[in-house]
Amino acid sequence: MRKAFSLRLLTATRYALFEQARNRFALGLLVAFVPVWYYLFGLIVPSDSLAFKFWATGTLLQVNGQDLTYITAGLNAMTLIVGFMFFASTHTGILFDRRLVLSGYPQTILILAKLLALGSVTALISLYASLVLWLFWHPGHPISLPLIWLGFWAAALIYGSFGVLLGVLLTNELAGFFLVIMLSLIDTGLQNPLGNPVGNQPSLKAFPSFGAMQLDVAGGFTTAVPWGDLWLSLAWWGGFAMLGLLIFWWRTRARSVRALPLVPPGGSAHLVGLSQEAGSR
């Protein structure tokens, strides 16, 4: 029983990862778009000082506007790509997943596999985005890179699960891409006070990437570790993921009528209804 569980989980996770690795367009975007985005932001935004509200300590930090914008560029590029990747795979794969469920694949294992794939893919992508950032900007203290990576990872998790949610909700592919782009642009753009009149306002706390931005600013400009922002980001991720996977469960479940056993002649075998049969051979 345990062996079958492990084998199925391993198989589903492997193919969920494989599917993402086969998304050549997204991989191309990662390789090309992320460094180009950093470069363009570095080119356009001056190094003037900017006031940024760091909510963990309540202080108004004076930071280099260009460095701060590198963070925004990283968050924006990553959330767009990760949101697109997980929206596309969920949207195109839901009928296949339902066929797997009808063939006996337990839904809980498919859901676990999706979470594992989401966690590992976003960890890798956010590490990549942090390392590329390092080519443009060295914040300077030992925990900078881990904290920036953590912030990026948190944002990627949130947008990956947002992609999953849109993938199970929407039937129109264009609508999904459009929503990912719009939310990412508005959300990550507003967190940066550069030319933004609502910058540093408490209302920004209501946006998904608020915690991630605070984590990245902590990594870039302070030595503090804002744990509260990490939990806030995890709450956004948990909310999107739970809602998305709940709808996934609903849409892929085996529907059936109530089962009643029938006894065949002399039979040790018996007829079972579809609902009892769905999970086993």
Added chain:
Amino acid sequence: MGEPVLRVQDIHKAFGRHKVLRGVDFSVSPGTLVGVVGENGAGKSTLLKILAGELRPSRGQIFRRGALGYCPQQVVLNTALTVNQHLDYFRAAYDQPDLRYAEALIERLNYQQYRAAVVSTLSGGTQQKLNLTLALMHQPTVLLLDEPYQGFDWETYLRFWDLTSELREQGCAVVIISHLFFEQKRFDVLYHLEHGRLALPQAAAEREGVVR
């Protein structure tokens, strides 16, 4: 014929006010090939989806014994995975110890040269072969096929019928739905889905002298 392995009782299905199925009853015994024919929009696919557990009926009950194989009308595959990866995935789904029967099916349907190919690169006909293989590879007791030979060339079409005959001889209960059957003699029972109900089986109708 033995006790039925599939029994369908008084299945109704409505989409809003539109009643598609209005009380479908039938049974399928082991080693029987049953056809359901009907015009476009008669509710054939709806019926098969209900039998497969994809749709919930508005009313009625279904009983089944043994493993189910279901081949949907539209090819349902993962375009990012190869043929081999599909087999591996469904081996885990069906909890099968090996892929010997699946490999034999691939040889039989003559697409072994594409086993390492990604599905998105396959022709429509080869995708349909894989679609069918996934429904058969665990040697089900009850097999539901929805227009299973769409996209097949003539040779594959004939191989499909040979395979279906073998399955029937081995005791599999096969239900095939289509809007058109050229070879009605192949079926043990042929139902007509009309006005949401299954009309008298063709064989019985002929025995009873009913002219259609």
